Structures are given as structure tokens and as C-alpha cells.
Amino acid sequence: MSGFAPDHPGAEVRVSPNFGPRRGTEVPDMIILHYTGMETGAGAEAWLCDPASEVSSHYLVHEDGRVVQMVRESDRAWHAGKSSWRGITDINSCSVGIEIVNPGHTLGYRPFPERQIEAVISLCQGISRRHPVSSERVLAHSDVAPGRKVDPGERFPWRVLAAAGLGHFVAPSPIRRGPVLRPGDEGAAVEELQSMLALYGYGVEITGVFDVQTDIVVQAFQRHFRPRRVDGVADGSTIRTLRRLLGSLPELSVQ
The missing domain is CATH 1.10.101.10 (PGBD-like superfamily/PGBD)
Structure with missing residues (x-):
């Protein structure tokens, strides 16, 4: 594939060879949010488009708010890996993957810039208009691959997305002293x-x-x-x- 028209208006296109047809569905109904976990956005973009990496995502959102599309939404990007949600184990086939530039926990995890989050919100809203993505199916990579992945992490502003109608959210209940359940407990x-x-x-x-x-x-x-x-x-x-x-x-x- 030499190129394609972007699904998201204003997105730059840089084609990744790492994709295939969706399996069992032609219509994604989930959005999975990741962070890149690399030192630079340019490095992450190159890696997602390198055939040797065998990974990709539909989109990458840079810290300055630029959106790059690498795989068409109609195709299956290789972003979620071994994962599951509500019994579905081929998350790649039913989702759109968005990589958000951030060095991550091992390279200096930092807050996500406001303009980057604004771009993520606009992108997710567009995807949700094009496909049947309900709010509770806008998820973290760490939700579908717990333990194996921790992105986009505890600094990601889910509350801000919820205010824009994206993602399932309730204000966390206050932390108080009281009984707990912990490893080793049974019953x-x-x-x-x-x-x-x-x-x-x-x-x-x-x-x-x-x-x-x-x-x-x-x-x-x-x-x-x-x-x-x-x-x-x-x-x-x-x-x-x-x-x-x-x-x-x-x-x-x-x-």
C-alpha cells in the first residue's frame, strides 16, 4: 500500500506495513489507548512503521497534538498483543489503537500535555462517530493486558476525557481506613x-x-x-x- 486518505480529518498519513484484515468483524467497537514508552515521538513513529517491529497502531498522537495515521480504521493493526476483554481475546480485530507519545514509566513518565489530550479527544470523538464505540469501551492497554502492560498509566487524565463524553468514569471513592482484601486472603x-x-x-x-x-x-x-x-x-x-x-x-x- 503506497498511501490512503486519512479517516480522521487533518491527520498526516505514514503507512505502516504491519496490519491485516479484521477477523470475525468488519466494524471496530472499541478504542484502546496506549503510550509509546520510547524516548521520542519520532522514534516511536518509525518503530510502528518498521516491518521488523511487527507492531503498529492505527494512530499516533504527538505531544504537540499532531495526529499521524498509520493503518486504516477498516484494517487490523497490531497494537494490543495478547489481551482480552469481556471474554474477547482478539482485541486487535475489534478495536482502533491509539499510541500517545509519552516516554512511560521506565524512561521518565510525565503528564500528558493539554494540546495532546485535546487531539486525543477529537480523534476519539471522530472514531466514535464513525463506528459503534460506547463510552465504556474506550479502554487502557493495561485494562485488556493487565500485568503485561501498564499504559497509558495513572497520569492519563480519564476525567478530562469523560467530561468530553469519552470513557466510562465515576469520581473515585475517597480512600479511608478500614478492612481490605489483599494477596493471600480467601473466601x-x-x-x-x-x-x-x-x-x-x-x-x-x-x-x-x-x-x-x-x-x-x-x-x-x-x-x-x-x-x-x-x-x-x-x-x-x-x-x-x-x-x-x-x-x-x-x-x-x-x-
């Missing part, structure tokens, strides 16, 4: 926590044992929805926030 309370996380969409096995997998998924949930403290401990704030999120989903009602 009905742990089973209920795992059930709620699974009901929301996370890939967690319901065992009634607060194992390593549960710890990892709780951290992923906190990183997105209760970012003030990401420790894998299911305190009252974490559980109340999860209950309120479930209760505000259109198809669910959790008391």
Missing part, C-alpha cells in the same frame, strides 16, 4: 471481588483466592479508575468505585 468476599472485576470486563478467574492474578488485575483497575494509590490492595475505595462503575453501566445494576 466469599474475594470471590465477590473477582466476580465484579470479571463482570466489568477484566480477565480474572473466579477462585475465591486472592492470588497473583487478582493482585495484578486490581492494580490495573486502580491504575485506570482509582489512580491515587495503585497497590493491588482492594480497600474500601477500590471496591466502592468498582461497584459504582458497575451500577452505572446501562446493561447492569449492582446494589
